[in-house]
Amino acid sequence: MNKISLYVLLILVYLGISKSFSPSEKKTPYLMSEKVFANYFKGDPLSVILMESFSTGLLIKTYHHKYKLVNAFTIPSIIIVRTSKEFWEKNLVNLGSSLFRRNERTALVSTIPMPPGSLYIGDPAYGTWEITDYGSKIWKFHRAYKNLPKTFEWGEFRPSLDFYQRMKIYQSNEKPYYGPNGEFGTNGLIRKENGMNENKKRIILPNIKVILKKFLWFPKWK
Amino acid sequence: MNELYDKLILRIIFTLLLCFIIYLYKHAHSILYPSIRHQLLKRFYPSKNSPDTIHLFSRIIGIGIIYSNFYFDMSDGILIALFKLLLESGVVIILYLGSIYIIESIVLYNFEYSDEILRRKNYAYSLICFSHSVGLAYILKTVINVSHASIIMTFFLWLFAMVLIGFSSKTFPIISKLSFNRLLVQKNMAISLAYMGFIWGQCLIISSALDHQLEDIKWYSIQVILKILLSLIIIPIFRRGLIFIFRMHDDLPVRKEENKETTVSSEVELGYGIYEGSILFTSCFLTTVITGNIQYGNFYPLF
Numbered sequence: 001m002n003k004i005s006l007y008v009l010l011i012l013v014y015l016g017i018s019k020s021f022s023p024s025e026k027k028t029p030y031l032m033s034e035k036v037f038a039n040y041f042k043g044d045p046l047s048v049i050l051m052e053s054f055s056t057g058l059l060i061k062t063y064h065h066k067y068k069l070v071n072a073f074t075i076p077s078i079i080i081v082r083t084s085k086e087f088w089e090k091n092l093v094n095l096g097s098s099l100f101r102r103n104e105r106t107a108l109v110s111t112i113p114m115p116p117g118s119l120y121i122g123d124p125a126y127g128t129w130e131i132t133d134y135g136s137k138i139w140k141f142h143r144a145y146k147n148l149p150k151t152f153e154w155g156e157f158r159p160s161l162d163f164y165q166r167m168k169i170y171q172s173n174e175k176p177y178y179g180p181n182g183e184f185g186t187n188g189l190i191r192k193e194n195g196m197n198e199n200k201k202r203i204i205l206p207n208i209k210v211i212l213k214k215f216l217w218f219p220k221w222k
Numbered sequence: 223m224n225e226l227y228d229k230l231i232l233r234i235i236f237t238l239l240l241c242f243i244i245y246l247y248k249h250a251h252s253i254l255y256p257s258i259r260h261q262l263l264k265r266f267y268p269s270k271n272s273p274d275t276i277h278l279f280s281r282i283i284g285i286g287i288i289y290s291n292f293y294f295d296m297s298d299g300i301l302i303a304l305f306k307l308l309l310e311s312g313v314v315i316i317l318y319l320g321s322i323y324i325i326e327s328i329v330l331y332n333f334e335y336s337d338e339i340l341r342r343k344n345y346a347y348s349l350i351c352f353s354h355s356v357g358l359a360y361i362l363k364t365v366i367n368v369s370h371a372s373i374i375m376t377f378f379l380w381l382f383a384m385v386l387i388g389f390s391s392k393t394f395p396i397i398s399k400l401s402f403n404r405l406l407v408q409k410n411m412a413i414s415l416a417y418m419g420f421i422w423g424q425c426l427i428i429s430s431a432l433d434h435q436l437e438d439i440k441w442y443s444i445q446v447i448l449k450i451l452l453s454l455i456i457i458p459i460f461r462r463g464l465i466f467i468f469r470m471h472d473d474l475p476v477r478k479e480e481n482k483e484t485t486v487s488s489e490v491e492l493g494y495g496i497y498e499g500s501i502l503f504t505s506c507f508l509t510t511v512i513t514g515n516i517q518y519g520n521f522y523p524l525f
Contacts, residue, residue, distance in 0.1 A: 007455070010451065010454055010455055011455055013451060014448065014451040014452060014455060017444070017447065017448055017451065018448060021441075021444050021448075056521070056522055056523060057522065062522075
C-alpha cells in the first residue's frame with residue numbers, strides 16, 4: 001500500500017512540475033467557455049470569429065479553437081486557444097461564426113453565435129443600406145471598411161435588410177443565427193462555396209513513399 | 223602525400239600525448255588513493271591477486287570510456303589544441319578520481335581497500351569498485367559532452383551529477399532485498415552483481431537525463447529533474463513487466479523473526495544476484511528509450 005501511494009505521489013509530482021513548465025500550457029491560453037471571453041478579449045468594437053476547431057493527443061485529447069479577432073480599426077489578428085470538450089463540441093456547428101462581440105458605444109457584450117460581421121451590419125458608422133436594381137436593400141461598408149467583407153470571408157454574399165432584421169430577432173431571443181438560407185456556420189453555403197465545408201481534423205498524412213524509401217535506403221557504391 | 227604523412231605524424235603525437243596523460247592519471251591516484259600506491263608504482267602481476275587486477279583495470283577502462291568522447295580541434299593551431307587537451311585532461315582526471323573517491327566514501331564507508339583486496343581478496347568488493355569506475359566514467363563522458371568543453375559548466379554539471387548519483391546509491395536497500403554490508407563482508411558475489419546492475423542502471427538514467435542541449439541553465443535543470451522523475455515512474459513498470467514476461471519467481475530464502483522477515487544472507491546464490499542486477503539494468507536501459515527517444519514532432523503542435 002505504501003509503495004502504491006509513493007508511486008501515485010511520484011506521478012502527481014511529475015505531472016505538477018511538468019504542468020508548471022510546459023510550453024503549451026504557458027503559450028496557449030485556456031478559455032473554458034464563452035463566459036470568460038469578456039475578460040480575456042479586450043478592446044472594442046471587437047468580433048471574435050471561430051476559424052478552425054481541432055483536437056490533438058491520442059487518448060486524452062486537448063481541444064483547440066483558432067479565432068480571428070476583428071476590430072474595425074486595426075488589422076485582424078489570429079489566436080489559438082485551448083478549450084473544454086463541452087465548449088468545443090458545442091461549437092462544432094459554428095465554424096466561421098462570430099462567438100463573441102463587444103459594441104464600442106454601448107460596451108455590451110454578446111456570446112450568441114452570429115454571422116461574422118453582425119456587429120457592424122446596420123451601424124451607420126460603418127456603412128449604409130444601398131437599394132439594388134431589384135428594389136431590395138443590401139448592406140455596403142464605407143470605403144474605409146471595404147476590406148471587412150474579405151476579413152469576414154463573406155465571398156459574394158452581401159447582407160440584405162431582411163437578413164439583418166431576422167438577425168436582430170434571433171439576437172434579442174438569444175438564439176444562434178446562421179442566415180435565412182443557412183449561409184453561415186460549419187455547413188453553411190458560404191463555407192461550401194469557399195471549399196471549407198468540413199471541420200477538417202488536423203491530420204498530417206504520412207508520406208508512405210518517403211517512409212518506404214527510408215526503410216529501403218542503401219548507400220551508393222561509386 | 224605530404225599532407226597524409228603530416229596527418230599520420232600528428233595522430234602519433236596525439237597518441238603519445240594521451241599515453242602521457244594516462245601516465246599522469248596513474249600518478250594522480252597517489253594523491254587521492256595513497257593506499258593503492260603499491261599497485262601503481264611497483265610492477266604489477268595480474269595473476270597474483272585477481273581482485274586487485276579487477277580494481278586496477280576498472281580505472282583503466284574508466285579513463286578509456288571518458289577519452290572515447292574527446293575531440294581535437296586543429297583549426298586554431300597545434301599549440302592551442304595541445305593546451306586545450308592538457309587543460310581538459312587535468313580537469314577530467316581530477317573530477318573522475320574525485321567522483322570515485324566520493325561514491326566509494328558513500329557506499330563503501332565500512333570497507334577499506336587494503337583490508338578487502340590485499341588481505342581478504344574480496345571479489346565482491348573489487349566488482350563493486352569496478353562498477354563504480356565504469357558507471358562514473360560514463361556519466362563524466364556525458365557531462366563533458368554536454369558542457370562543450372566549458373570548465374565551469376563541466377564542474378557544475380559534475381557536481382549536479384554527483385548529487386544525483388549520491389542520492390540514488392542510497393536507494394539500493396529500498397530496491398534490493400539483499401543486505402549490502404553483511405553480504406559484502408561474506409564475499410558473496412550475488413551482492414556485487416546485483417549492485418553492479420543497480421549502479422550501472424542508475425548511471426544510465428542520470429547520463430540520459432543529463433544528455434540534452436544546454437542553452438538555458440534553469441530549463442536544463444528542470445528537464446533533468448523531470449527526466450529522472452519520469453524514469454522513476456517508468457522503471458517499476460519495466461521491472462514488473464520483465465519479471466511477469468519471463469515468469470521469474472523470487473526464491474530468496476527468508477526467515478521469520480518476531481513477525482519480521484529477514485533474508486538468510488549466507489544462502490544467497492549467485493543466480494539471485496544476476497537476476498536482480500540484470501532486471502534492474504535492463505529496466506533502466508529500456509527506461510532511457512522511453513524517456514529520451516520518443517520524438518513527438520508535430521503530434522502535439524506548439525502555437
